[in-house]
Amino acid sequence: MTVGPAQVAEAPRRPPPKGRTLRTRRLTGLTLLAVLLVLAVFASIALGTKVIPFANVWSALWSPTGTEDDIVIRSLRIPRTVLGILVGIALGLAGALIQGHTRNPLADPGLLGVNMGASFFVVVGIYVFGVTTLFGYVWFAFAGAMAASVAVFLLGSAGRGGATPVTLALAGAALSFLLSGLVSAIILIDTDTLDAYRFWNVGSLAGRDAAVAGQVAPFLVVGVLLALASAPALNALSLGEDVARSLGQNVRRTRTLGIVAITLLAGGATAACGPIGFVGLVVPHVVRAFTGPDYRWLLPASGLMGAVLLLTADVVGRLVARPGELQVGIVLALVGAPFFIALVRRRKMVAI
DSSP states (O other): OOOOHHHHHHSOOOOOOHHHHHHHHHHHHHHHHHHHHHHHHHHHHHOSSSOOOHHHHHHHHHSOOSOHHHHIIIIIIHHHHHHHHHHHHHHHHHHHHHHHHHTOTTOOGGGGTHHHHHHHHHHHHHHTTOOOSHHHHHHHHHHHHHHHHHHHHHHHTOSTTOSOHHHHHHHHHHHHHHHHHHHHHHHHHOHHHHHHHHHHHTOOSTTOOHHHHHHHHHHHHHHHHHHHHTHHHHHHHTTOHHHHHHTTOOHHHHHHHHHHHHHHHHHHHHHHHOOOOSHHHHHHHHHHHHHTTOHHHHHHHHHHHHHHHHHHHHHHHHHHTTTSOOOHHHHHHHHHHHHHHHHHHHSOOOOO
16 A cells, blocks of 8 residues: 555654653753853852952953952952862762662761761861861861761661661761760850851851862862762662662672762862752752653762852852852752752652
């Protein structure tokens, strides 16, 4: 039977294969995030508490002459923007990793005691050793984050079954409560320690220069590489530990590398800027809308989204309170909580 042109025209078109559609959506999402990150970087450099015309911003970037605007752009805003990118990527990746390893949709880097470990060591550094500079805070905070993560992993691995999502979460919660009580006890004893601790604990990109970014950058880079390399193993682990073992994955090694990556990422970010909430919690849920549960796509998307969110919140904090500014930790708390509630109410969370 011969098929006529009219019949050919009326024949329904076949939809593209599902895999091709999902890949297109993922690539589109990553491209959009990259564009948004470029825009956020430009906004972070061009906008601030001091109004600088765009022509002067362009001149400061490409042909500086040593004017006051040039100094503000090159010495303050560019290092702050670079640090915001590093910390945003680190927190986004750390949030996705910890939600994957604990299989808990409400997990964030603070669940492993990273934030409270860093806070406790900073308070000890201030109260016992008299540390008063940001450079001193960085190393004490990073040491505390490392120590807390190791302690949580050892406590969570103490039983017969080794480290599991439940034991890690319980150990992290217990250690966080303990360290929180110790921090409260110290800052109540000494008001000077309280004043110094509040400056670091609010979570901010302000006052951080290129030296701070240089201090934490090596740790963050190693953490990013470990996180991206662990994506295939994390995909297998999300199917269950027994399935992961049957696929040839070493579950203990995967969890150990995951803890190391989370510690480097969240510890470095917290050390540089203080505890910053909601980035690691909200970002993975947002990007799962177009990446799905595949960690090969979820992890890079979470890193990009984390940088976009952190830089945008920092710019908003500079603009809404001129001539002062709201710290990025406060802006994220004000915006992040209602956003996360709306996210939960509007759609079901993707199963982890």
